[in-house]
Amino acid sequence: MVLAVVEGGLTVAEAARKFAVSKRWLRVLLARYRAHGIEALAPRSRAPKTSPTRVDDTVRAAIVALRDELTVEGLDAGAESIHARLEVAGTTPPSRATIHRILTTADRVIPEPHKRPRSSWIRFESPVPNDTWQSDMTHWQLAGDAPIEIITWLDDHSRMIMHLSAHEVVTAPIVVSTFTTAAERHGLPASTLTDNGRIYTTRHATGTPGLGQFEQLIADLGITQKNGHPYHPQTQGKIERFHQTLKKWLRARPAATTLSELQTQLDAFTKVYNHDRPHRALGRRTPAQAWHALPPAAPTITIAGRHHRIRFDTIDASGVITVRFAGHLRHLGIGRAHKHRPVMVLIAGPNTIIIDRETSEILAEHTINTDKDYQPKNTKGPS
Structure with missing residues (x-):
């Protein structure tokens, strides 16, 4: 276009008509040519000279x-x-x-x-911590392809790992022991949600009358048992998704050669998952932050017409357990003779009953005095 004007003798108007461009644009090109030569006619970038919003x-x-x-x-x-x-x-x-x-x-x-x-997703989430715990087991392999099973207890509300451990085979007694271990640390849940595996329930088992070990335990504790529909793993969607996250993390590390090494990896993952890893479904909070944000639920049982909250604990070396009552920690004296015993604590208002979990013996009763931190056990017999 420029050469048609400069060397071909066309006027600007004639060249503009010939090449179907505006006269204004042709004059711009002529000015560039006269100032800097033919090289000045090369296409120029349309990017802005400055970009204030560009990420550093x-x-x-x-x-x-x-x-x-x-x-x-x-x-x-x-x-x-x-x-x-x-x-x-x-x-x-x-x-x-x-x-x-x-x-x-x-x-x-x-x-x-x-x-x-x-x-389009439909989310089901417990309203408070300990309202429901989900549990399931998943398969893994040690170095050398030795098969291992991993059992998880996961809080439905906060996604916090309540317990995570590896075993050669997860059995019904292991389900009971891992559940009680988690309950000692985090309190008992009001309900549980699992699949229909025989380690959790015998309701679909043939030739197995009565309740399984885990079923009997939570029935005695007043805990509601919920089971997913057969062949419908979406019911336990949170724990299924959790196992994907766990296995992705494990694959990024050298394969453990022993059960002990794998448990060490699981303990490290528990810390990262509960305390360091923000969760999208929790508003970018960690599971631990979500779990501590609200008061946890607890199961209740009725004794002599009174509703008692239940919790698991272990008596310390000085013969004492600690509970929170009326906004303060209260130290309940039970006796050094019972140190390190696993107990079940029943609480109804200011009244407590301490029961040995293994022998079912009532070890102590208390009537909490809000003016004192240390609470001696009642001297009268069981009420």
Whole structure:
């Protein structure tokens, strides 16, 4: 176009008509040519000279590095997780969509088929901690392909791991012992949710009259037992998803060679999952933060017409257990002769009954005096 005017003798109007461009644009090109020669007519970038909203290169590098670090650790490494961790580190992060674009540009995102929108999901969540515990076992292998089974107890409200342990085979007695171990540390749940495996229930077993060990235990404690529909694992969706997260984390580490080594890995994972890893479904809180945010539920049983809350505990070396009553910790004296005994504590208002979990013997009763921290046991016989 320029040469048609400069060398071909066309006027600006004639050249504009010939090449179907505006006269204004042709005059711009002529001015560039006269000032800088033919090279000045090369196409120029349309990018703005400044981009105030562009993410700083340091932040972009930090996002990609964090993605790689979380991936190596076997942890969730999506835009949500990176956004939350940058906030915890004191960095003002860009939006989650921007983080995703940065990861895509850096070839850190593998395209996936379109999934169901989250708006179509139906969530079931217990309203408070300890309202429901989910449990299930999953399979794993040690180095050398030795088969192992891992049992989990997970709080439905907070997703907090209440117990996680590895065994050669998970049996009904192991279900009972892991449940009571978790209850000693976190209190008893008001209900449980499991599948229909015989380690949890005998209701679908043929030739097995009566209740199984776990069923009998929670029935005695006033705990509601809930079981999923057969062949419908979505009922225990939280714990199924949890096992995916656990196995991803384990695969990112050298395979354990012994049961003890695997348990050490599970203990480390429990700490990371409960206390260090923000959870999207919990508003980017950790499970431990969500569990401690609300008062936990507890089962109740009726004795002599009174409703008693139940908790598990172990008597300490000085013959005392500690409970919270009226906003303060109360130390209940039971006696050094019973130190280290596992007990069940029944609480109805200010009255307590302490029962040996193994012998069912009543060890002590108390009437809590809110003016004192230490509570001697009642001197009268059992009421």
